[in-house]
Amino acid sequence: MTIVLIGEAEFKEFELLAEAVAERGEEAVVWDTTDWPSDVPVTFDVGGDTVTVGREFDLDEVTGVFPWVHHIFHPSLSRFADDFEDEGTRNLFMKTDQWRGIFRSLLGLFDDRGATVFYPPGTQHYDEWKPLQMEQFTAEGISVPDTVFTTDPDRAREFVADHGEVVYKPVVEEAWPNRLSESDLETAPLDRLANAPVQFQEYVEGDDVRAFFLDGEVVGASRYVTDEWTFKTESRIDDAESVDLRDEVRRDVERAGEVSPMRFGAADLRVSDETHALLEVNPGPRFAFHDLYSATDIAGVLADALVN
Known part of the structure; x- marks a missing residue:
């Protein structure tokens, strides 16, 4: 049994998730996309029993796949800033699109073979559909600004x-x-x-809270400790605290998880003592900060889902 993690390996989430998978007695292999496009050998043999990403993998041995969607499907263009002048915009976009095409197909292939695949093709762009998100949440009676x-x-x-x-x-x-x-x-x-x-x-008063969901259920929630009006304007956040969501807040997060096309994601909220509002839902949410402050154990939750 092999669990494949796909993304930029320097992110702490990969270390935590690989450790959690190993603690459950399985092997986690990271396909590091940091330098892609690159000379890493990649081969998709149509009709074959193996794929090659650096080394050969037996399709039936890959039982779980977790891609960091932002690193594969819509990476920040600033990552390629030095290449635009050398290669030209058209060539650079064409190269990255070829890599994405292969890995979208690999996710679909593993999904077809029965592996547990987070974000199979068609589910990874939900954070780009903010207008539709908000419309869907409003239609479900979810509290949104x-x-x-x-x-x-x-x-x-x-x-x-x-x-x-x-x-x-x-x-x-x-x-x-x-x-x-x-x-x-x-x-x-x-x-x-x-x-x-x-x-x-x-503008909604309250604390910034991130609530993680898996298969339509809340699996952890954390409050950012900050003196700013939102944690997103601070260069460094020094703490996070576990949050026990009120029933109506939990219900809205779980409704949003059911509406979205994703198994795993995070809802960003503003929560006060009496009110709350769900701001957006994100695929591939960062969770290492929350886990490292013991506010959540998202790595463990994901490892259980991938292994079992």
Whole structure:
């Protein structure tokens, strides 16, 4: 029995997950994507019983696969910054797409062969579907902030005026959220919205909480300890605390897990003593920070799912 972990091996999550798999008596092999595209030999023999990624693997011996979706399917373009000038945009995108095509197919192949595969093809892009996420959650009665996605400056001004203070951020990809209030409207460069849609969300008071779910059930929840208005604006967070979610909060996270196409993910929430709001759901969430502070044991939960 072999458990395959796919992604940039320097991330602490891979170390924790490999250790948890080994503690359960199985072998964990990391396919390190840090330097891909590279000269690592990769062969997909159609109709064969093996695949090669660095070395040969028997398809029937691979019983569990966990890919870090952000490292395979939509890696940050900054990773390839030095290559754009040397290779050109078209060539670079073409190369990375060929690698992604192979590994999307490998995930589907292992899934077809009966392995436990997290994020088979078609399930790994849910974090790019934020407008659909919020619509689906609203339809399920999940508590979410008022939200609008727009390229229209007038609609954005109207939304800010209605709520007094909002949070704005891109629709997809990583970027820190920012706050915008009515007093900022005169100087805010909202005319730039024509370049790309932006997500505006009512500002919600409370603590930042990340709740992990697996197969529609909450398997851990952690509160970020920070003095900032959100942990995402701090370069370093010094602590995390385990959270016992209230019934209504847990119910919303589990509903969101059932609505999403993913077995495993994390819901980011704002939680106060009396209210809560679910902000978004993410595939491939970071969990090492929470595990290392003993707020959760997500590595153990995932290892159990992969091994069993």
